[in-house]
Amino acid sequence: QVQLVESGGGVVQPGRSLRLSCAASGFTFSSYAMHWVRQAPGKGLEWVAVIWYDGTDKYYADSVKGRFTISRDNSRNTLYLQMNSLRAEDTAVYYCARAMYTGTIDYWGQGTLVSVSS
Amino acid sequence: SYELTQPPSVSVSPGQTARITCSGDALPKRYSYWYQQKSGQAPVLVIYEDSKRPSGIPERFSGSSSGAMATLTISGAQVEDEADYYCYSTDSSGNHGVFGGGTKLTVL
Numbered sequence: 001q002v003q004l005v006e007s008g009g010g011v012v013q014p015g016r017s018l019r020l021s022c023a024a025s026g027f028t029f030s031s032y033a034m035h036w037v038r039q040a041p042g043k044g045l046e047w048v049a050v051i052w053y054d055g056t057d058k059y060y061a062d063s064v065k066g067r068f069t070i071s072r073d074n075s076r077n078t079l080y081l082q083m084n085s086l087r088a089e090d091t092a093v094y095y096c097a098r099a100m101y102t103g104t105i106d107y108w109g110q111g112t113l114v115s116v117s118s
Numbered sequence: 119s120y121e122l123t124q125p126p127s128v129s130v131s132p133g134q135t136a137r138i139t140c141s142g143d144a145l146p147k148r149y150s151y152w153y154q155q156k157s158g159q160a161p162v163l164v165i166y167e168d169s170k171r172p173s174g175i176p177e178r179f180s181g182s183s184s185g186a187m188a189t190l191t192i193s194g195a196q197v198e199d200e201a202d203y204y205c206y207s208t209d210s211s212g213n214h215g216v217f218g219g220g221t222k223l224t225v226l
Contacts, residue, residue: 035215037215037217044202044204044217044218044219044220045153045155045161045204045206045217045220046217047206047214047215047216047217050213050215057213059213059214060214061214061215062119095160095161102166102167103149103208103212104151104163104166104167105151105163105206105215106163106166106172108160108161108162109160110160111160
């Protein structure tokens with residue numbers, strides 16, 4: 001069955017960096033686009049970034065563009081999110097999610113919590 | 119930046135029909151998707167490509183889209199349907215995702 005397991009979250013000071021990982025299994029990872037979506041405590045879902053199945057195209061929300069980088073290693077079935085210059089407003093649960101070629105985001109991980117605080 | 123607008127809350131009695139709307143300028147050209155999120159859990163896809171229902175989702179969940187508005191309908195809502203519901207789509211380029219602000223459905 002499809003499994004997405006995020007890791008790498010934690011407490012980090014403002015201005016520092018953190019890298020999240022998402023380990024995928026149960027499907028052909030290299031055939032699917034992948035997204036990061038976040039949810040601040042008590043708030044709604046916010047789309048963060050997407051990467052094409054082969055890594056050739058990447059798109060970002062305005063709120064993270066220039067600070068976050070999405071990448072993938074299809075040989076390791078792993079998705080990454082490099083987060084630099086972190087701000088308090090980046091505090092959230094970060095989910096990785098799989099997207100079909102049609103654009104449908106169909107499976108989600110359980111999320112990893114990132115807390116930016118001094 | 120592009121936005122999708124949902125009502126913050128909808129309330130119905132068990133067995134009644136719940137309708138949650140989502141409006142956005144690009145919806146006439148872009149598919150809408152709906153996700154259910156219960157407290158402390160990851161979102162679950164309940165409607166994709168405006169009106170298709172994934173396997174395992176009860177038939178009481180349906181979706182439609184007309185013009186700049188998409189609608190999630192829960193016919194005969196059950197207590198277990200209480201959750202936050204989010205619409206999702208993309209901007210006109212198709213490259214940037216966007217979620218609506220979410221609607222809290224109360225069934226009591």
